[in-house]
Every structure is written in C-alpha cells, then in structure tokens.
Amino acid sequence: MNNPASSKGPLLCPRCRKLVSADESRCPYCGLTAPGSRWRHGLGTSLLMDGNRLIRAILVVNVVFYLLTLMLSGRGMHLSANPLAFLAPSSRGLMALGATGTIPIDGYHRWWTLIAASYLHGGLLHILFNMLAFRQLAPFIVQTYGTHRMLAIYTLTGAAGFLLSYLAGVRFTIGASAAICGLIGAALYYGKSRGGLYGQAVYRQVGGWALFIILFGFIVPGINNWAHGGGMVTGILLGLALGYRERKRETAVHRWLGILCFFSTLFVLVWAVFSALVLR
Structure with a gap:
C-alpha cells in the first residue's frame, strides 16, 4: 500500500x-x-494532529499500565472489600513501573518517575475516577489550546506536581490527578482571561471542580495535595505562557514542545516496561 x-x-x-x-x-x-x-x-505527529486519537491513546496507556501493575503484583494484589482499595496493585508492582516520591528518587535515582507516575493508579476506582475526569476535561482543552499545547500542559503539570510533592517529602505517590489538575488550571486561566458570559461560565464550572478537589484532598486521607496544587498552579502558569487559540495561534514552539513531551513520555514508558519486565 x-x-x-x-x-x-x-x-x-x-x-x-x-x-x-x-x-x-x-x-x-x-x-x-x-x-x-x-x-x-508518522505515529507521533499524527496523534498530535488529532485530538480524539491523542485522548484515546492516553486513556489506553493508563489502562494498559494499570493492568501491567496488577500482573506484576501477582499475589500482592489487594482484593479488599473496601471499594477504595479494590483491585489495588502492590507497592512492588507500582514501584517497578514508575511510582515516584522520595523513596524512588532518593533511594534509586529514578527521576524519570516524575513522568511515569502519571500513568499509574492505586486501584480500580482510582483509575476509573481519574479517566472519567480526564475524558470529560481533555476535549475542552484540545479545543481551547490545541493538541500540542494540551499534551505539553498534561505532561509538564504532572511532572511539576510530582516534583513539588517530592520536595515536600512525599515518600511514594502515583496517579493522573496531578496532570488532570494541570488541565483544570489551564481551563481556569482561560475562563478568567477570556471573560464575558462564556468565560465566566467556564471559570465557575471548572472552579467548582477545583474546589471539590481541594476539599476532597483535605477530607480523604492519603491524597497527595502537594501534587494536586502543584499541577493546578503550573497549569495556570502554562496557560498564561503558551496562550490559547482565540488569542494566540499555534506556533512552531508549541508544536516542538508537544513533540518533545510526546517522545519524552514514550521513552519513559518504554523504559519503565523494559526495566520492570526485563531488568528486574
């Protein structure tokens, strides 16, 4: 052909x-x-040109990595009656595929986990809630910022959130919620900056999500509020720095930043699987 x-x-x-x-x-x-x-x-560039394909790819990778952590956990997988801990991978399985925090970074110098941890989850409800939130929010960010800027925001805010939580002394952490909070931050910036009836509506709706996440983090134990807050603030700052489509057309800088984030993530995830399945 x-x-x-x-x-x-x-x-x-x-x-x-x-x-x-x-x-x-x-x-x-x-x-x-x-x-x-x-x-x-090519694979990377075609994904970055099609927002729907990019969103589906991120969803699939999250599910695949969740299943891999269950496989690596073996008998260490939790089948607790507690819905928050149902089908929870073991710490060993999560560590193998890129959980981050002071233990992986200070103990094993695994800085690449700042990216990999955004694709790991600690249970069935954890990944379900995160992917539902991502699936609802990501199309709006793609429409508002474009695919290259969306992937850059998702990747960089996840890494920034986990970096802040590492500096705060969080020992072991995972989840897509730091990156999702980054998308929320970018949406907050858009709504506040755009103004008008539409901008105010976006700001109020997304602000409600942000408030819920903040309150949820203080009510439920074990939530990494440092990562959530770091991701959200970084999302606001990247929204300001990168601009959105209505005020700034996509530039070569945006495209190359998106491509860099794509291949950096691809390299990290391939390395995570290789190190977990081959080098262990």
Missing part, C-alpha cells in the same frame, strides 16, 4: 482533517504548512 504522504492525490490534512491535495504547500483551511509531508503522517 502506498504511503498517503507520497501520493499526489488528495488526503486528509493532519490538523483539520479536511480533504486537501498532497502537493499543497499550505492547507487552505487551517494554514498548516506542507500537509502532505511524509513526517506529518
């Missing part, structure tokens, strides 16, 4: 998904340069 980028016939623009000629120098609909270029149809 011929590579679609090598054909001179029509193809779908990787960014806006509208039909264009493969030899167009610029997409007439969204302005993407060289939409028929071969590199734009």
